[in-house]
Amino acid sequence: MVKVLEDQLQLSKEAAELFVKLAAEAVEVHGKFTVALTGGSSPEKLYDLLATPAYRDKVDWSKVHVFWGDERWVPLDDDQSNAKMAKRTLLSKVPVPKENIFYMWADGKSPEEYAADYEQMVKKELGESLKFDLILLGMGPDGHTASLFPHQPVLHEQTKLVDAYYLAPQSMYRITLTAPLINKAKHIVVMLYGDNKANALYEVLEGEPNVELYPSQLLHPESGDITWLVDKAAAALLKKH
Numbered sequence: 001m002v003k004v005l006e007d008q009l010q011l012s013k014e015a016a017e018l019f020v021k022l023a024a025e026a027v028e029v030h031g032k033f034t035v036a037l038t039g040g041s042s043p044e045k046l047y048d049l050l051a052t053p054a055y056r057d058k059v060d061w062s063k064v065h066v067f068w069g070d071e072r073w074v075p076l077d078d079d080q081s082n083a084k085m086a087k088r089t090l091l092s093k094v095p096v097p098k099e100n101i102f103y104m105w106a107d108g109k110s111p112e113e114y115a116a117d118y119e120q121m122v123k124k125e126l127g128e129s130l131k132f133d134l135i136l137l138g139m140g141p142d143g144h145t146a147s148l149f150p151h152q153p154v155l156h157e158q159t160k161l162v163d164a165y166y167l168a169p170q171s172m173y174r175i176t177l178t179a180p181l182i183n184k185a186k187h188i189v190v191m192l193y194g195d196n197k198a199n200a201l202y203e204v205l206e207g208e209p210n211v212e213l214y215p216s217q218l219l220h221p222e223s224g225d226i227t228w229l230v231d232k233a234a235a236a237l238l239k240k241h
């Protein structure tokens, strides 16, 4: 489903409502809420909102288990860290138990080693189903989502649930959930705004299949659902939605 909202604030409010609803449902059904956060600029407003009493007080944070969809392989206090932004805006302001937060970073490990460790953590937390209750994602103007970047071999990964690799154009390692794991989620929410993403959004949703160029085309939930929360500017080129 594609939902076109007026602007970043409106789509963030919509995402916050969904987060609260899905958290309550998951806790009711299986006693916890497993969520993978996204990085980048798109979710900042959402995290700010979730930390305000209007939303914060509706979530049982003691039952929330926090993962990330992807991360830049940098220490947690580095400005490029997706976790640093989530900590500043949300995790430092809500009572999530420390042991429920699974950062995609470890001192003294290689990214590849830690990707294998992270896969084990994911398996332990999610059990056999491997289904996150919610995976939040963004999308870059180049059509990448999580750290599934154009033309990277990770796009074809079928065995690993979590992978790490050197992203040469950015001169840094990335660690990411892979498409097969993401597509198992019960709910996927992709949030993005701005006219610089209009072309990629059109190509991803209505263009010719080409995952090498537009990796977000890999998003096809096996049995869950996907909601695209986009603003009018990002949706400007869509014809069918």
Ligand SMILES: O=C1O[C@H](COP(=O)(O)O)[C@@H](O)[C@H](O)[C@H]1O
Pocket: 038, 039, 040, 041, 042, 043, 070, 071, 072, 082, 137, 138, 139, 140, 141, 144, 145, 146, 147
């Ligand atoms: O590199 C990344 O970029 C995407 C998109 O970021 P945005 O700033 O355009 O919202 C993000 O979803 C991903 O988590 C991040 O690592």
